[in-house]
Amino acid sequence: MDEKLTKLVEMTRTLGQPHLDYVIVGEGNTSCRADSGTFWVKASGQQMNGIGESGFVQVHAQPILQMLEQSPGDLAAQKKVMEAARVDPASKLMPSVEVSFHAMLLEECNAEYVGHTHPVAINQISCSSRAQEFAVKRMFPDQIVLCGPESVFVPYVDPGLPLALAIRERVRAYIGKYNEPPKTILLGNHGLIVIGQTPTEILNVQAMAVKSARIFMGACALGEPAFMADEDIPHIYRRPDEIYRRRQFVER
Numbered sequence: 246m247d248e249k250l251t252k253l254v255e256m257t258r259t260l261g262q263p264h265l266d267y268v269i270v271g272e273g274n275t276s277c278r279a280d281s282g283t284f285w286v287k288a289s290g291q292q293m294n295g296i297g298e299s300g301f302v303q304v305h306a307q308p309i310l311q312m313l314e315q316s317p318g319d320l321a322a323q324k325k326v327m328e329a330a331r332v333d334p335a336s337k338l339m340p341s342v343e344v345s346f347h348a349m350l351l352e353e354c355n356a357e358y359v360g361h362t363h364p365v366a367i368n369q370i371s372c373s374s375r376a377q378e379f380a381v382k383r384m385f386p387d388q389i390v391l392c393g394p395e396s397v398f399v400p401y402v403d404p405g406l407p408l409a410l411a412i413r414e415r416v417r418a419y420i421g422k423y424n425e426p427p428k429t430i431l432l433g434n435h436g437l438i439v440i441g442q443t444p445t446e447i448l449n450v451q452a453m454a455v456k457s458a459r460i461f462m463g464a465c466a467l468g469e470p471a472f473m474a475d476e477d478i479p480h481i482y483r484r485p486d487e488i489y490r491r492r493q494f495v496e497r
């Protein structure tokens with residue numbers, strides 16, 4: 246059996262555990278690079294909790310990426326492209342409707358894994374007027390180390406191609422500013438995306454983002470969050486001991 250798919254299944258089941266409150270029913274989706282031209286992505290309608298290998302579809306990246314360069318037309322035309330991109334044309338499964346942002350993030354961020362969830366703690370903020378503030382500011386060092394110096398914020402856009410295009414524009418701006426891909430993306434009125442090289446990194450960054458959301462809400466309830474000063478953020482992010490520590494969080 247494909248070792249990467251096995252790891253993706255395990256990561257997805259972990260993210261789907263009910264007690265974590267990251268997703269319910271068919272919410273959320275995950276992906277990982279399979280080889281140089283294809284990737285695995287959760288199939289549409291599958292539950293993350295308890296998902297197996299049969300809940301994933303292997304997809305050719307190129308036709309999906311091409312869709313972002315030139316829209317094939319309406320939703321029916323997009324669905325046809327997604328259907329034709331499957332490595333196994335006889336498969337009864339359809340890739341998640343978010344397959345386009347998965348293809349784009351694996352490519353643009355040179356990532357191995359992508360995890361997308363709708364955590365309650367995150368969405369209490371993403372559905373508020375303080376969503377962008379939460380995304381771009383930082384409150385404590387481990388948030389900087391794991392979630393990055395800031396998160397990309399994408400205001401609400403319809404799922405599918407429009408969302409993939411909106412994310413791409415802002416991810417490119419982030420890469421232009423920091424010269425490296427983001428670790429976390431906050432989707433307004435929607436949820437969280439984590440980008441990483443290993444399942445361990447996805448799970449740790451996801452957990453830290455949710456912890457940050459809880460801290461933000463508690464700090465707001467007590468008055469105003471005391472954000473870290475802008476000048477302290479790059480210095481913590483670049484500290485050699487923190488880089489060493491970060492490596493322990495992401496490797497395996």
Ligand SMILES: [Zn+2]
Nearest residue numbers: 273361435436
């Ligand atoms: Zn979603």
